[in-house]
Amino acid sequence: MKAIIIDDEKHVRDGLLLLAEWERLGIQEVFEASDGEEAKSMILEQQPEIIFTDMNMPKLDGIQLLKWLKETEITSKTIVVSGYDDFHYMRNAITYGSFDYLLKPIEPDALNETLERAVNEWKKQAQKRESTKETTRVINEAKPFYWDHIFTTLISQTPPSSVLIQKVQKEYGVNINEGQCTICLLLLNCRIVKRFEEDKNLTFFTILNICNEVVRNDQSGFCFKNGNQKDEIVILLWKQKSEKTLMERIQKEIEKFTHTKAVIAIGKSSSKLVDAYHSAQKTLLKHNMVDVHKKNHILTYEDITSRPLLHLFDYAEKIKWTIQSGSIEQMDEVINEIFHKLESQHFLSFEQIQDWENQFEVLRKNWLKEYQLSEETTYYNGKDYWDEDGTFSFTKFKEEKTKEFHELIQLLNNVKYQKEKNSIQEIESFLRENYDKDFTLQEIADRFFLSREYISRKFKQQYNETITNYMTTIRIDKAKELLENPHLKVYEISFKVGYQNEKYFSKVFKKIVGMTPNEYRVKVSDH
Structure with missing residues (x-):
């Protein structure tokens, strides 16, 4: 916190500096001024929370200073210090809002008691001011959304709410339920949004400010974000002037700011807001967008052409x-x-x-x-x-x-x-788990709900083998493992790997491995 002592007598300023318990009360800086005129510039520059001022000073006395403080709406707490026990000074000090009045010579206890009350009162009021400031900020931020909602409701509600009509009349001084209105629609295309680094909220805020500034200067209407359409700004005009000229001005201002032309559709005038909006919407929807540049991006209801839609x-x-x-x-x-x-x-x-x-x-x-x-x-x-x-x-x-x-x-x-790959992988896994059983290709196809041809083709693509050869390889590999066990007979191994005929098994084994099962067993045991 800061304080300032204003008195033309230096010994009085020194006394206050010495007697006041500045540090205890949280005041870190104390400034001095010899008269009210000198004090004014210091008060504006330093913004002290506490002001001590004499009443009888040259150039600008205490009464004039108090008057200036009140007119300037300075929120500091002012304590008048005077050697004149005069009701005239007291009355003016109260009139211009001084916090308290101390008589010279100043008693330390009275000084510090008054100063502490002044500090506490300033803190209390500062907190209240901050709270009020925050409330005002929130209200100001919410206000555009509030009016967006009201006007969005009005252009989509039949009949319009009399309560909302009255709110608009109170705020804007116009009864939009009487007389003719025109609605124009402005589309925010992605090029405009890109100018604001894809920040949609900032885009709406800026473009709405530009639009409202134009219509406000013309006192002709209000612009708002349509809550029912994500990229649409509605320009509601209640004064019958040259709508196209006004839209060209808005378009020019937007282009100046974004280097991009906005498409604006002008509807027909109507005594009903809903009808006025629908005609503007029809104007926007029905135009051939390829030809919009020929009309300088301003679309009118009279220019609508229509063709059937391609589906x-x-x-x-x-x-x-x-x-x-x-x-x-x-x-x-x-x-x-x-x-x-x-x-x-x-x-x-x-x-x-x-x-x-x-x-x-x-x-x-x-x-x-x-x-x-x-x-x-x-x-x-x-x-x-x-x-x-x-x-x-x-x-x-x-x-x-x-x-x-x-x-x-x-x-x-x-x-x-991926599904095909997974299906073939499931078939391969099934073959590994059931190598000791005989399954026909048709049985496998039925089990996995796929055609025999599809399985054959895809299996060969993925594993470079037919299913029959792949199954044979799995069986022979398993037979090799079992042949390492000297206690198992060859015919037992043949049954375990899915061959019911030992001779056929031995024939297949020799064809693939290059030796009979018994020869393979001897070779493995020698190692």
Whole structure:
């Protein structure tokens, strides 16, 4: 804490410095000033919590200083020290908010008792001020979310709540239930968000401030984040002026700040907020995005054109067979066919993009489920359809969607390969555990729910052997181990490794090992 002593008599300042228990009360620095004028600059610079001031001083006396402290809203605790036991001084000290009044000569006990009370009172009020400051900060931070919620409710509720209408009227001085309103929609594309290092909250905060500054200066409306749409800013206009000119100003300010043009859709004026919003939404959704740059990124309701949507569901079966083939080349042929039809018979509107993305998500979920993959599997979601200047790019849309299909076919192909690999490994493990039994290929196929042809082909690919040869190798290896036991007869070993005929066993053993079982036993025993 800090304190300042203001008195034109040095011996009074020295007395206060000596008598006050500064250290005990937590005051580390004490400054001095010889009059009120000198004190003003020191108070502003040092921000002392405690001020001792004389009343009768040259240049600027105690009464003028107290008045200045009050006008400046300085929160310090002021203790008046005066040799004049005069009601005039006392009354002014009380009027201008001094904490207490001490008469000269000062008694040490009275000084320190007053100083301690002043310190405690300042701490108490400082804590309260801090609490109030924090509460105000929280309220100010929450306020935009509060109004976002109110306006989001108003544009989606029929009829609009009279309570909310009254709140808007009280805050903005306009009854939005009377007269005509226009709604414009601004889309935050990923290029704008990238300018803010992918921080969506910062992007919304900045762009909303830019929009609101323009409409506030024009006193024409309010801009807010639509709580029901993740990338949408709503510009609500309640004054009937040139909406397009206003949107061009907003767009220009955003471009100046982000070097990117924002797409803004202007709806039809309506006396109903819900209708005004729906017309703006239709304007945004129905435009051909490839032609947006020709309209300088400002879309109007009158310019809407319409074509039927292309549905990915129509190609679901063809895509499914392509995925099962595992061929990227075949997938590219299907994708090119889809895009050719999209360009020649349809066009890329936001509505078409949303329909594509929703249907692709459904198809992807179904295929993940079919291949027994978790829905929490992470995968690429291509959303960057924009050039650096904010212009929509059909080429980039095609690249993003192709990338999604490529990732999907690779992901499902890997799962399919892993499943096939695991199935063949299970068959190999089964053969090792049951080498002493005879199983036909058909019996193995039935057990593992696979075709005989598939098992034969995949087993040979993975182990470079037919199942019959592989089983023979396992049996002969096991027979070698058993032949090391001199107490086992050859015919017993033959039965143990799955051969019912000893002579046939000996014939197979010699063919593979190059000697009969008995010759092998003699060779092993010699070692």
